[in-house]
Amino acid sequence: MLYRIATVLLLIVLGIAAWLYFTQPQLNNNNHSIKLYGNVDVRQVDLGFRVSGRVIEMPFQEGEKIMPGTLVAKLDRQPYADQVKQAQATIESVKVNLSNAQKVLSRRQELVKLGDGSVSQEDYDNAKAAYELQAATLKQAEASLVVAETNLND
Helix, strand or coil, X not given: CHHHHHHHHHHHHHHHHHHHHHHCXXXXXXXXXXXXXXXXXXXXXXCCCCCCCCEEECCCCCCCCXXXXXXXXXXXXXXXXXXHHHHHHHHHHHHHXXXXXXXXXXXXXXXXXXXXXXXXXXXXXXXXXXXHHHHHHHHHHHHHHHHHHHHHHC
């Protein structure tokens, strides 16, 4: 009697397992993937510029063929033109300061040469340092102008 009950239970378990195996296909699918069929359309292209800015002109439309080296878009030049003007103004300002520092240094040099103690060595050294600082600042401002002009041309 116990043997018959065990056999019936085993057949029921096997029946349920077979039913699940054939009626639930996702249970025996190990890769969990979905197959889709269709076409993929790529409609977006990223343009790369050396400088950032607002695009003001794009002469081509979607789907048009273009040759390598063709101008595809133009950026607004105004912010970069303004940076060039700002760098030029900075150069002019530094040149004025440099000229003044040169005059002060020349005066201090003459007074130090007299040796009457009207100007200390410290004052002379400070005047010389101020002149050298303005000369270095001028080089920096000129380099900034070159960068601004490069950005404008890009």
